[in-house]
Amino acid sequence: MNYQESIHYLEKEIGFASCPGLERITDLMEKLGNPEKKLKIIHVAGTNGKGSATALLCSILQEGGYRTAGYTSPHLASYNERFLINGEEISDDAFARILTKTKDACLELTAEGKDVPTLFEVITGAAFLYFAEEGVDIAVIEVGLGGTYDATNIVENPILSVIMSISMDHTEFLGNTIEQIAKEKAGIIKESCPVVLYSQEELVYNIVKKQADGLNAPLYCPKETAVKIHSQTIDGTVFDVKSPSFAYDNLYLPLLGQHQIQNCITILEACQVIKKSGFPLTESQIRTGISNTFWAGRMEVCKKHPMVVLDGAHNVDGIRQLAESIKTYFKDKKITIILGVLGDKEYEKMAELIMPFASQVVFTEPHSERKLDAQTLADIVCCKELPFFIEPELEHAYQKALEITDTNGVIICCGSLYMIGALRSYIFSVE
Numbered sequence: 253m254n255y256q257e258s259i260h261y262l263e264k265e266i267g268f269a270s271c272p273g274l275e276r277i278t279d280l281m282e283k284l285g286n287p288e289k290k291l292k293i294i295h296v297a298g299t300n301g302k303g304s305a306t307a308l309l310c311s312i313l314q315e316g317g318y319r320t321a322g323y324t325s326p327h328l329a330s331y332n333e334r335f336l337i338n339g340e341e342i343s344d345d346a347f348a349r350i351l352t353k354t355k356d357a358c359l360e361l362t363a364e365g366k367d368v369p370t371l372f373e374v375i376t377g378a379a380f381l382y383f384a385e386e387g388v389d390i391a392v393i394e395v396g397l398g399g400t401y402d403a404t405n406i407v408e409n410p411i412l413s414v415i416m417s418i419s420m421d422h423t424e425f426l427g428n429t430i431e432q433i434a435k436e437k438a439g440i441i442k443e444s445c446p447v448v449l450y451s452q453e454e455l456v457y458n459i460v461k462k463q464a465d466g467l468n469a470p471l472y473c474p475k476e477t478a479v480k481i482h483s484q485t486i487d488g489t490v491f492d493v494k495s496p497s498f499a500y501d502n503l504y505l506p507l508l509g510q511h512q513i514q515n516c517i518t519i520l521e522a523c524q525v526i527k528k529s530g531f532p533l534t535e536s537q538i539r540t541g542i543s544n545t546f547w548a549g550r551m552e553v554c555k556k557h558p559m560v561v562l563d564g565a566h567n568v569d570g571i572r573q574l575a576e577s578i579k580t581y582f583k584d585k586k587i588t589i590i591l592g593v594l595g596d597k598e599y600e601k602m603a604e605l606i607m608p609f610a611s612q613v614v615f616t617e618p619h620s621e622r623k624l625d626a627q628t629l630a631d632i633v634c635c636k637e638l639p640f641f642i643e644p645e646l647e648h649a650y651q652k653a654l655e656i657t658d659t660n661g662v663i664i665c666c667g668s669l670y671m672i673g674a675l676r677s678y679i680f681s682v683e
């Protein structure tokens with residue numbers, strides 16, 4: 253297959269259905285020669301923050317001199333973004349080559365009467381194969397959905413499991429309570445493999461600790477940390493942090509948002525464990541790696557006058573973090589919100605959190621079959637006294653926002669990663 257044929261195979265022949273379980277990915281990996289067993293892996297789960305954690309870890313490890321792979325999902329513009337080695341996306345030719353091998357393995361499974369893997373399982377299998385063939389030193393693998401039954405959980409002996417912030421999302425798959433969701437995320441913990449947990453509520457901590465204790469997995473959680481923020485602007489944050497296991501003064505973090513400080517602290521804890529696992533890292537390498545980290549579409553400033561900010565907040569917790577960021581960076585600014593959501597999200601709660609910060613709103617629609625139409629969203633969530641516009645087409649929504657926002661104002665686009673990806677591509681094509 254060539255590149256376009258590979259995309260057609262994924263999206264048209266396989267399709268986007270989701271079906272949790274490890275049977276199909278187990279069969280697929282066996283057909284591919286179990287490339288995941290040839291890799292040193294850091295496995296990252298969480299409701300929010302796992303993408304940022306993966307980006308931070310990849311940047312730090314690369315700065316440490318290790319050939320580092322990163323696997324993330326979903327992508328913003330192309331599947332190539334999901335396959336990174338030292339920050340470089342897989343080429344179209346290499347993607348097509350790896351997908352052809354993976355498709356051949358799937359055809360063999362079909363011929364044997366076994367179930368066809370899902371799109372995410374195929375992509376995951378292809379990523380493991382690509383990273384193994386490229387001989388990377390270490391691979392940072394982000395969970396797609398949940399943990400226990402996610403395709404990435406084919407990993408048997410990670411050098412480290414990292415669990416980031418846990419909150420309510422994907423309840424149709426993971427459960428309707430925070431306890432159920434926490435247990436699913438903790439499903440990535442393996443026998444005797446260390447775990448680093450983002451500092452969070454006691455209920456979640458206890459669930460993860462119980463799982464770790466049952467598997468003799470050492471658990472590390474940076475709960476006792478002292479943070480002093482020196483500056484926090486759209487150019488980044490400079491802060492001091494001290495914990496029982498590490499201390500850094502004047503640490504520069506380019507990722508925006510109050511929550512990114514705690515994400516960074518979690519990764520600093522992870523670095524302490526990584527250093528004991530055969531991957532030495534110096535303080536200088538850790539500092540530089542953090543300062544070089546970039547994570548597209550997450551509090552990303554794409555334009556200055558007016559300021560245009562893209563944020564992939566797509567659930568209640570993500571929107572709550574975005575609201576905190578608005579208070580930090582834009583408290584004296586007039587804000588135009590471009591909002592588009594998927595119909596299976598808690599969009600009423602999301603809107604309730606973000607609308608108080610808006611001077612005006614443009615309702616639009618993500619590029620997804622699961623989208624909620626803009627008119628319905630406006631009818632449900634818009635305050636009568638708040639000026640609003642309905643522009644289902646993303647490009648028109650962005651142009652409308654530019655038209656109604658003065659040069660000193662701020663446009664914040666949020667609600668769906670699908671929307672952010674398409675909008676980001678459009679913005680950079682016209683700027």
